[in-house]
Amino acid sequence: MSSSGGSSSSPGHHAGSPSQLAAPVASALASASSSAASSTFPSPIQSATSPRLMPSKSRPTTALVFGQQSQPHAPESLPGDEFMLPSSREQSSKTHLIHPVRHAPRPRQGVNAVGLGLDQDTTSETSEDVDGRLTDTEGDPREGTPVLGRPTVVDENTAHSSTALESLKEIEEHDHEGRLNRGMESRHHAGEQDQSSEAGSTGSLDPHSEATLDPALFRDKLKILEPKAATSRPSSRLRRTVSNKSYDSDDISNNHGGYQKHYGDEDHTTGAWTAHRKHFFILSSAGKPIYARYGDESRISSYMGVIQALISFFADNEDSLRCINAGQHKFVFLIKSPLYLVAVSRTGESETQLRDQLGYLYSQIISVLTHAQMTRIFEQRNNFDLRGLIGGTEIFLDSLGKLMNSYPGFMLSAIQCLTMPKELRDKVGGVLGRAKCKSLLYAILLTPTQLITLLRPRTHSLHPSDLHLIFNLLSGSTTFESSESWTPICLPKFNNKSFLHAYICYIAKNVCMLLISPDKDSFFEMSQVKQTVVEGLEASGMLSSLEDYAAAGTRGGFNASDTGIPGLRHFLYKSRTHVQFTMPELTDPYTSLSAKKRLLRQYKHMNERMHRKSRPLKLLFHSSEHETMLGWVTSAFELYVAFGPLVSKSAVVLMSNKLLKWIRKQEDSLLILNSPSFEKFK
Amino acid sequence: MYSSSSAASASASSPNPANAPAAASPSSSNAGPAVTPPTLGYFCVYNPDFGPTDETQHEQLLYYVARKTVSIDAKMRNIGLAQGLVNFARIFSPNAPCDNVHSQKNRLVFLEAEPGYWLHMSIELGTTKRTVKGADGKHRTITEYLDHEVHDTVLAALLKQAYGMFRVAHGTMDGIVQAHEGNTRPLQRLLEEFFEPWVLGWDFERSMTLEVALDGISYLPLSRTGYLGVDRLVKSVREKFGRDASESEDKDKASMLTHYMVTFEDLLVSTDIRDEDMKAVWKQVVNLTGYEGASAMAAWERKEEEEAKKRKSTFKFGKSWSNSSIFGFYRSNPSTTTPPSTPPFRPISRVSSPAPSIRSVDGVTTTNNHSTNNGGTLSTLSLGAPASGSSPRPSGDSEVILTTGGKASVNPLWFGEFIASEDVDEHFGILYKHGSGLNLSFFVPVHSAEAQRLLDEPEQFSRELEEFLSQLLEDHLPAPLESTGPDGPNFVAPSRSVLEEVSRQVIKDAITARTLGGSLANDKEIRFLYFNKMNLAIKAQLGSTTGKGGINMSSDMALSLLDIKQDFDRMPDANEVTARSPSNHWIVGKRFDDREVYMIVSRKDSTLVEVEDEVRKLTSLYFNINNLSSFGSHSASPSTVAGTTPSLP
Incomplete structure (x- = not known):
């Protein structure tokens, strides 16, 4: 996959070691040049030809940028919005490219608009997310430069990078340079941060706007702005955060702007912070904070230091720290050098489950960076601050944390399918299959949590954990709903060394089409596929029925009472052969949040007990004041059933067998029993 | 289980840990796995409050023992790490300190x-070494660390027990330091004396059992007659000596014998010591009387045989899943084992104590069973040494043997007076050991005036006690209450002393209790354990009946029971857990308020519903039977006696 993009003539290697460079300058330059490049980007196709287009972090942000649909409610006074809006409005409203810079969907207008926007931004106080967007779009000077023919900027850039980091260049591959640049740049911010986001934002904004106008001038200005630019740690965080509507409004009211992390402001010295039920921390093996689920990770670096020290103490003795138990709390460590991941939880989840969750967080980071790139970065500098590179994707780590609490798919490592008649699914699959084009690897139709159908090459199935990342991508950001998006994504189980590219577009309410291609230039091809599919579905009226099923599916698809089994409250059924699961809607008594949580925790407990590594179980009957539960694991399936608390064992057994029969009967609409491959349609 | 590979490239081929127990792992060679058991890395006692400066830091360390001798620096590093871990955990869990830490190779x-x-210890996890064939066809040795074979519940219980035993023998650590005006040396010496011979013998493989984790008290369930007899006996002694003391020395009306404890061999019969200390005092008494391990020893020996068997046919959990209906297993293949011809009595005592083991009711003789002198001459002998060297046996300050049927000794014991108080006071325990196995212990607070007299003339006191007891004849008792009991006639036989009579009754009760247990365990496919949280009463029929068929308690089963206990601990609202292992054993845990019943049903073809029936049978038998209604009777908590009687759903 990675080789597909190798053709680039990358002129600038900007990723320099900050110590060698005048850091702020370098970073500012990088951003400036890239923004210049992006703003002047002539056409998506051209951009597409350059391989190192999309810095991963720009993915979500860019979606934002052009996802204008989501912004009508955003204050018009936002300069950023204003400048964005025209372009999107002029165009057919539904099509927004996610990477404006490279794929600048409406090339000319877009460029102009950006330029304008920038100008306004420089004078604007409420510029946080504009800033974010811009900086996000920057970062790939290389693509921009050749196309743009903006020699000054390019030269600047190359000069810096070549002097700065010869060695880095060598190992650098096209795919990563953009990211590296970004990373370096943001590291500067982080390194010399000061918490004043205002200063930071203006600082980082100005250069951009200048750059679009006149690079030379901009360079002068830069010197003046230098300190400020360097101080923009908060803004840099903002900048790469995905902001959707609600967050936009936060931006204005709040210095932090961008995506407002829940409890982001919480003081780590307070009891409220430590009392959260589940913390996640990610740090580098050098002890640099990368991510904290609650609070500002940069402020808890002392804790990170302790974690790092503890881990290395064990490592020094050729041992590895795995878990600390203290009362209700579990501290679980996952060591994935160069990253350390730590969960601090009092949710009652087991060590294994927490470690699996850390594994998912790790995969999420890999999906943004690729394993290859991350390893390379830390080989270069082991105290690298990764926040710069994953910046903007924290929202997906956050949403993953939430999703793992509420969605049983993670614990089951299985995918939930939308309940719908097999015939319809097959027909939809047929439409999808016939629309295949050469560079299409996977075609997926899905709701934000459930799979409708998936087409794949016969030889490449898609790992559930990769699919979970995709689901998380959709549920993590609402901006996809309003635009066509094109984003690089690394699916770690598929290949953790390189990126694939995902085309994301909602074709109906709650129905999302996701096309994955190894070819970064295939946006328009993918868009065409989507068009064909939509037409095909509309022609046969399937789209509206899909929408209906999706609507039903978001509620749960079916009820426990649909099974006709008295006393059955809820169940989880996983087909081990298909790696899929199904469950009914959570109805009374599981409508309250606490009851839902309790049920899921109970499922998690059952699941953990039955899959304990050294002592697995075939059957587990568990009764408590709240419910009677049965867990049953065979080589073909796993079934977890919840009944009321006073149901007798014989009834539980009888009903469970009945339920199994019912599921068998309905299996083809509950699950996807044979996922079609593209070859079928040739 | 974590695997780490000895060859660098092996990690790639090590089994994929996630979600797929049946996943194809590298083909194991047939070479038998080399197994090492978990062993103690080090054990230490420290207090970070001592030695605040860098120079004096080593004073934090109060005791440290390890198999290998290590430098003080290494010791300090270990307790430094321990404190680091504890402090880190405290950030998030301020109220519940760090319990344990798992690492790939160790458990802290x-x-x-x-x-x-x-108290802090590090355990090196057991390992298995396997040779596997990697993807490239090369053979490699993979070491797996058996994390799951070491159960936290047991380790926590072990440390608690260790401390409890220390405290009952020496008082609180802080008290010792205070008594010496902050000097920690005496404490260090005591810790060393106490732990040195013991700690290194801890066996983390064999101790992974529910019995250890629950750490209950084995009660002797008494019949009503037996109960009243014991009660009478205790009262008479207290009246006699309590009155004597208060009249002669003081106006103090309180009995000088503030507490008592009656044990039979290693079973607790009755006591009025507060709950917190009851267990430790009981253990200490059993220890001092030489019955320690009377049943545990046997259990260990059974286990040993089991181990040997287990090694031959290793029973593997979880490598393959049977794809069959859980609700009707292997009906065509009933178990072919024959039932044992006799119920699995608790094996006779093998303790090298003078106590006779029970052979029959009628054969009991209680007089002069082991008298060395007839005339009441005193001789100081050490008490029967426990055969098991794995326990500390702090010796009493003075030991006195009285020879007409029993002997008494005086030992200091520490326990508290008030419920929920941290304070413990030193008491002198006067242990009267009767030849039948019955022991009467009375406790005198050290600081009372009477204690002084006791200290001054232990022999005289002991002799008085002995004489009193042996002369306490039948007519001291009120007329027999009821002669409804099967033993009514015996009870009124005039020729025997009360003591003898009570002993006889107690022995009878003991045999009844065992027979009952035996009749249950007669079904050799069922093993069970009963535990009452309220009075810590434990009754176990878990061991295998060696050589007589039935199931062997494999370590996996023991660990599965521990898993269920852990479930109960974690989920206060859970009242039943029934699990079926891949080898088709049913493992059941049931909880009724404070009472917990654990069962293993190894009838491979039984269904969940049938197992339910077995559980019901057992619980109704146990909880409805009058004989056992006083399960763990102790006079201080009559409510528990009542609490065990209602029938269960």
């Missing part, structure tokens, strides 16, 4: 026994 366990005083 913590107990803050008293504020600031930490």
Whole structure:
């Protein structure tokens, strides 16, 4: 996959070691040049030809940028919005490219608009997310430069990078340079941060706007702005955060702007912070904070230091720290050098489950960076601050944390399918299959949590954990709903060394089409596929029925009472052969949040007990004041059933067998029993 | 289980840990796995409050023992790490300190026994070495660390027990330091004396059992007659000596014998010591009377045989899943084992104590069973040494043997007076050991005036006690209450002393209790354990009946029971857990308020519903039977006696 993009003539290697460079300058330059490049980007196709287009972090942000649909409610006074809006409005409203810079969907207008926007931004106080967007779009000077023919900027850039980091260049591959640049740049911010986001934002904004106008001038200005630019740690965080509507409004009211992390402001010295039920921390093996689920990770670096020290103490003795138990709390460590991941939880989840969750967080980071790139970065500098590179994707780590609490798919490592008649699914699959084009690897139709159908090459199935990342991508950001998006994504189980590219577009309410291609230039091809599919579905009226099923599916698809089994409250059924699961809607008594949580925790407990590594179980009957539960694991399936608390064992057994029969009967609409491959349609 | 590979490239081929127990792992060669058991890495006691400066830091360390001798620096590093871990955990869990830490190769366990005083140990996990064929066809040795074979519940219980035993023998650590005006040397010496011979013998493989984790008290369930007899006996002694003391010395009306405890061999019969200390005092008494391990020893020996068997046919959990209906297994293949011809009595005592073991009711003779002198001459002998060297046996300050049927000794014991108080006071325990196995223990607070007299003339006191007991004849008792009991006639036989009579009754009760247990365990496919949280009563029929068929308690089963206990601990609202292992054993845990019943049903073809029936049978038998209604009777808590009688759903 990675080789597909190798053709680039990358002129600038900007990723320099900050110590060698005048850091702020370098970073500012990088951003400036890239923004210049992006703003002047002539056409998506051209951009597409350059391989190192999309810095991963720009993915979500860019979606934002052009996802204008989501912004009508955003204050018009936002300069950023204003400048964005025209372009999107002029165009057919539904099509927004996610990477404006490279794929600048409406090339000319877009460029102009950006330029304008920038100008306004420089004078604007409420510029946080504009800033974010811009900086996000920057970062790939290389693509921009050749196309743009903006020699000054390019030269600047190359000069810096070549002097700065010869060695880095060598190992650098096209795919990563953009990211590296970004990373370096943001590291500067982080390194010399000061918490004043205002200063930071203006600082980082100005250069951009200048750059679009006149690079030379901009360079002068830069010197003046230098300190400020360097101080923009908060803004840099903002900048790469995905902001959707609600967050936009936060931006204005709040210095932090961008995506407002829940409890982001919480003081780590307070009891409220430590009392959260589940913390996640990610740090580098050098002890640099990368991510904290609650609070500002940069402020808890002392804790990170302790974690790092503890881990290395064990490592020094050729041992590895795995878990600390203290009362209700579990501290679980996952060591994935160069990253350390730590969960601090009092949710009652087991060590294994927490470690699996850390594994998912790790995969999420890999999906943004690729394993290859991350390893390379830390080989270069082991105290690298990764926040710069994953910046903007924290929202997906956050949403993953939430999703793992509420969605049983993670614990089951299985995918939930939308309940719908097999015939319809097959027909939809047929439409999808016939629309295949050469560079299409996977075609997926899905709701934000459930799979409708998936087409794949016969030889490449898609790992559930990769699919979970995709689901998380959709549920993590609402901006996809309003635009066509094109984003690089690394699916770690598929290949953790390189990126694939995902085309994301909602074709109906709650129905999302996701096309994955190894070819970064295939946006328009993918868009065409989507068009064909939509037409095909509309022609046969399937789209509206899909929408209906999706609507039903978001509620749960079916009820426990649909099974006709008295006393059955809820169940989880996983087909081990298909790696899929199904469950009914959570109805009374599981409508309250606490009851839902309790049920899921109970499922998690059952699941953990039955899959304990050294002592697995075939059957587990568990009764408590709240419910009677049965867990049953065979080589073909796993079934977890919840009944009321006073149901007798014989009834539980009888009903469970009945339920199994019912599921068998309905299996083809509950699950996807044979996922079609593209070859079928040739 | 974590695997790490000895060859660098092996990690790629090591089994994929996630979600797929049946996943194809590298083909194991047939070479038998080399197994090492978990062993103690080090054990230490420290208090971070001592030695605040860098120079004096080593004073934090109060005791440290390890198999290998290590430098003080290494010791300090270990307790430094321990404190680091504890402090880190405290950030998030301020109220519940760090319990244990799992690493790939070790397990660290913590107990803050008293504020600031930490008992801490590190256990090197057991390993298996397997040769696997990697993807490239090369053979490699993979070492797996058996994390799951070491159960936290047991380790926590072990440390608690260790501390409890220390405290009952020496008082609180802080008390010792205070008594010496802050000098920690005496404490260090005591810790060393106490732990040195013991700690290194801890066996983390064999101790992974529910019995250890629950750490209950084995009660002797008494019949009503037996109960009243014991009660009468205790009262008479207390009246006699309590009155004597208060009249002669003081106006103090309180009996000088503030507490008592009656044991039979290693079973607790009755006591009025507060709950917190009851267990430790009981253990200490059993220990001092030489019955320690009377049943545990046997259990260990059974286990040993089991181990040998287990090694031959290793029973593997979880490698393959049977794809069959759980609700009707292997009906065509009933188990072919024959039932044992006799119920599995608790094996006779093998303790090298003078106590006779029970052979029959009628054969009991209680007089002069082992008298060395007839005339009441005193001789100081050490008490029968426990055969098992694995326990500390602090010796009493003075030991006196009285020879007409029993002997008494005086030992200091520490326990508290008030419920929920941290304070413990030193008491002198006067242990009267009767030849039948019955022991009467009375406790006198050290600081009372009477204690002084006791200290001054232990022999005289002991002789008085002995004489009193042996002369306490039948007519001291009120007329027999009821002669409804099967033993009515015996009870009124005039020729025997009360003591003898009570002993006889107690022995009878003991045999009844065992027979009952035996009749249950007669079904050799069922093993069970009963535990009452309220009075810590434990009754176990878990061991295998060696050589007589039935199931062997494999370590996996023992660990599965521990898993269920852990479930109960974690989920207070859970009342039943029934699990079926891949080898088709049913493992059941049921909880009724404070009472817990654990069962293993190894009838491979039984269904969940049938197992339910077995559980019901057992619980109704146990909880409805009058004989056992006084399960763990102790006079201080009559409510528990009542609490065990209602029938269960």
